[in-house]
Amino acid sequence: xxxxxxxxxxxxxxxxxxxxxxxxxxxxxxxxxxxxxxxxxxxxxxxxxxxxxxxxxxxxxxxxxxxxxxxxxxxxxxxxxxxxxxxxxxxxxxxxxxxxxxxxxxxxxxxxxxxxxxxxxxxxxxxxxxxxxxxxxxxxxxxxxxxxxxxxxxxxxxxxxxxxxxxxxxxxxxxxxxxxxxxxxxx
Amino acid sequence: xxxxxxxxxxxxxxxxxxxxxxxxxxxxxxxxxxxxxxxxxxxxxxxxxxxxxxxxxxxxxxxxxxxxxxxxxxxxxxxxxxxxxxxxxxxxxxxxxxxxxxxxxxxxxxxxxxxxxxxxxxxxxxxxxxxxxxxxxxxxxxxxxxxxxxxxxxxxxxxxxxxxxxxxxxxxxxxxxxxxxxxxxxxxxxxxxxxxxxxxxxxxxxxxxxxxxxxxxxxxxxxxxxxxxxxxxxxxxxxxxxxxxxxxxxxxxxxxxxxxxxxxxxxxxxxxxxxxxxxxxxxxxxxxxxxxxxxxxxxxxxxxxxxxxxxxxxxxxxxxxxxxxxxxxxxxxxxxxxxxxxxxxxxxxxxxxxxxxxxxxxxxxxxxxxxxxxxxxxxxxxx
Numbered sequence: 159x160x161x162x163x164x165x166x167x168x169x170x171x172x173x174x175x176x177x178x179x180x181x182x183x184x185x186x187x188x189x190x191x192x193x194x195x196x197x198x199x200x201x202x203x204x205x206x207x208x209x210x211x212x213x214x215x216x217x218x219x220x221x222x223x224x225x226x227x228x229x230x231x232x233x234x235x236x237x238x239x240x241x242x243x244x245x246x247x248x249x250x251x252x253x254x255x256x257x258x259x260x261x262x263x264x265x266x267x268x269x270x271x272x273x274x275x276x277x278x279x280x281x282x283x284x285x286x287x288x289x290x291x292x293x294x295x296x297x298x299x300x301x302x303x304x305x306x307x308x309x310x311x312x313x314x315x316x317x318x319x320x321x322x323x324x325x326x327x328x329x330x331x332x333x334x335x336x337x338x339x340x341x342x343x344x345x
Numbered sequence: 346x347x348x349x350x351x352x353x354x355x356x357x358x359x360x361x362x363x364x365x366x367x368x369x370x371x372x373x374x375x376x377x378x379x380x381x382x383x384x385x386x387x388x389x390x391x392x393x394x395x396x397x398x399x400x401x402x403x404x405x406x407x408x409x410x411x412x413x414x415x416x417x418x419x420x421x422x423x424x425x426x427x428x429x430x431x432x433x434x435x436x437x438x439x440x441x442x443x444x445x446x447x448x449x450x451x452x453x454x455x456x457x458x459x460x461x462x463x464x465x466x467x468x469x470x471x472x473x474x475x476x477x478x479x480x481x482x483x484x485x486x487x488x489x490x491x492x493x494x495x496x497x498x499x500x501x502x503x504x505x506x507x508x509x510x511x512x513x514x515x516x517x518x519x520x521x522x523x524x525x526x527x528x529x530x531x532x533x534x535x536x537x538x539x540x541x542x543x544x545x546x547x548x549x550x551x552x553x554x555x556x557x558x559x560x561x562x563x564x565x566x567x568x569x570x571x572x573x574x575x576x577x578x579x580x581x582x583x584x585x586x587x588x589x590x591x592x593x594x595x596x597x598x599x600x601x602x603x604x605x606x607x608x609x610x611x612x613x614x615x616x617x618x619x620x621x622x623x624x625x626x627x628x629x630x631x632x633x634x635x636x637x638x639x640x641x642x643x644x645x646x647x648x649x650x651x652x653x654x655x656x657x658x659x660x661x662x663x664x665x666x667x668x669x670x671x672x673x674x675x676x677x678x679x680x681x682x683x684x685x686x687x688x689x690x691x692x693x694x695x696x697x698x699x700x701x702x703x704x705x706x707x708x709x710x711x712x713x714x715x716x717x718x719x720x721x722x723x724x725x726x727x728x
Binding site for chain 1: 410
C-alpha cells in the first residue's frame with residue numbers, strides 16, 4: 159500500500175508512526191507561545207527552548223502508549239506540560255536558593271551525583287553493540303511494541319525481539335556491575 | 346555465568362504485572378534487601394536508557410532547527426542580493442533615461458537587451474554570436490544605414506580628394522551595420538564566427554603627409570583640430586536617424602573642422618616650419634582606389650592568439666579578426682589610410698596596446714596584429 163503523504167496524516171498518527179519531523183513542525187508552531195509565557199514568568203528564551211523540547215519528548219513517549227488519549231489540541235497539551243514543568247522548576251529553584259542560604263550546597267550535590275549515575279549508564283549503553291542499543295532505546299524510550307522492534311531490526315519475530323531485549327539489559331547490568339558496586343552506583 | 350535477572354523485576358518495569366502481582370512483589374521487596382537492591386539497580390538502568398533517548402531526541406530537534414535557521418538566513422541573503430541587483434538596474438535605467446532622454450533605451454537596459462549588457466551575458470559567449478544580431482538590433486540601425494548609404498554615395502568623390510572641404514567636415518559615418526551576410530570560406534576552418542558587421546570608413550580629417558626623401562620616412566607634420574561630436578548638436582543632423590544620433594553621442598564620434606592647422610596646433614606649425622627649412626618635399630596624394638565598404642567578422646578559434654585575415658574584393662574589404670574582441674568597432678580614415686579601432690580595453694593599463702590597427706588593404710593573412718603606436722593617430726581617433 160502506498161505510503162500516505164505526511165501532510166494529510168494527523169500529527170498524532172505521525173507521532174505514533176515514529177515520524178520525527180512532526181516534532182520540528184510542532185516546535186515551530188508553539189515556540190512563540192511558549193517563549194511569551196516563560197519570559198513573562200521569570201524565565202528566559204533558553205528556558206523556553208528547553209521546556210518546549212522536554213514537552214515534545216514527553217509527547218513523543220506518551221503518544222505510543224496503549225492507553226494514550228488526547229482530548230485537546232496538541233498545542234494545548236504541550237502548553238500544559240510546559241506550564242507544569244515550569245512551575246516545578248520555579249519551585250525547585252526557590253527551594254534550592256533557600257537551602258543554599260541555610261545549608262550551603264547540599265541539594266545541588268545530590269542532584270549532580272544522580273545525574274552522574276545516569277551518565278554512567280548512558281556511557282555503557284553507548285559502548286554496547288548497535289543492535290542492543292537500538293533495541294533498548296526503542297523499547298524503553300520510544301515505547302515501540304516488540305513486533306515493530308523485530309521488524310525494524312530484522313529479527314525473526316516479537317519473541318526474538320523480547321529475548322534480545324532481555325539479553326541486552328542483562329549485558330548492560332553486568333558490565334556496570336563489573337566496574338561498580340551496586341550500592342556505590344545507587345548512592 | 347552471569348546471574349539471571351529476577352524475571353519479576355523485568356515484568357514489573359515492562360508493566361506486564363497485574364495489580365495483585367505488583368502488590369505481592371512490593372511486599373517481598375520490602376522484606377528482601379538484596380532483591381530491593383537489584384530492583385533499584387535495574388530501575389536506574391532503565392532510567393538511564395530513557396535519558397539517553399531523550400537527549401538524542403532533543404539533539405535531533407536542535408539540529409533540524411539550526412539547519413532550518415541557516416536555510417532561512419541564506420534565503421535572506423538571496424533576497425538582499427536580488428534587491429540590490431534590482432536597485433542597480435533601476436539606477437542605470439534612470440541614469441540612462443536622464444542622459445539620453447530615450448525611454449526605450451532605458452527599458453532595454455533594465456531588460457538586459459541593450460548592447461552593453463551583451464558583454465555580461467557569459468552564457469552566450471561560447472556560442473555562435475551571430476545570434477546576437479537579433480531583430481531588435483537590426484531595426485534600430487536599419488533606417489540609419491539607408492541614410493548613410495545615400496550619404497556615402499554622394500560623398501564618394503570627396504573620398505578621392507586631398508583636401509577636406511568645409512561641408513565634408515560633418516560627414517561622419519559611424520556605420521555599424523548588423524545586416525547578416527554569409528561569411529566567405531575561411532582558411533581557419535575550425536574557427537567559430539562570433540559577429541559579422543559591415544563598416545564604412547569615417548573620414549576623420551586631413552593630415553598632411555610629408556615624405557623626407559633622404560630618410561624615406563613618413564610622419565605626421567600637423568594634425569587637424571578634432572572636435573568631439575558631443576560638442577555639437579547632433580539632433581540637428583536630420584539625415585541621421587534618431588537612434589543613430591544617440592549612439593553617435595555615446596561613442597563620441599569625431600569630426601574634422603576646417604580650422605587652419607597653425608591656429609589649432611602651434612607646435613605643429615612650428616614643426617612644419619622646420620620641415621620647410623629642411624627643404625622636405627611634400628607629396629600629399631596617394632592615388633588609391635577607395636574602399637567602398639568594410640566588413641568585419643569576429644572569430645574564435647583554438648589558437649588563442651590574435652591574428653587576422655584581409656580579403657579584398659573589388660572595393661570591398663573583408664576583415665576577419667580572430668580571438669580579439671572590440672566593442673563597437675569602427676574604421677577611421679586618416680590621410681587615406683584606414684584604421685580599425687576596436688575600442689579601449691577594459692584593462693586600461695599603460696602596457697595595453699592601442700587596439701587600433703592600421704588596415705593593410707591587401708589580401709593576406711596576418712599572424713600578428715601590429716597595433717598603432719603613433720600617439721597622434723591614437724589621439725585623433727580616441728579624442
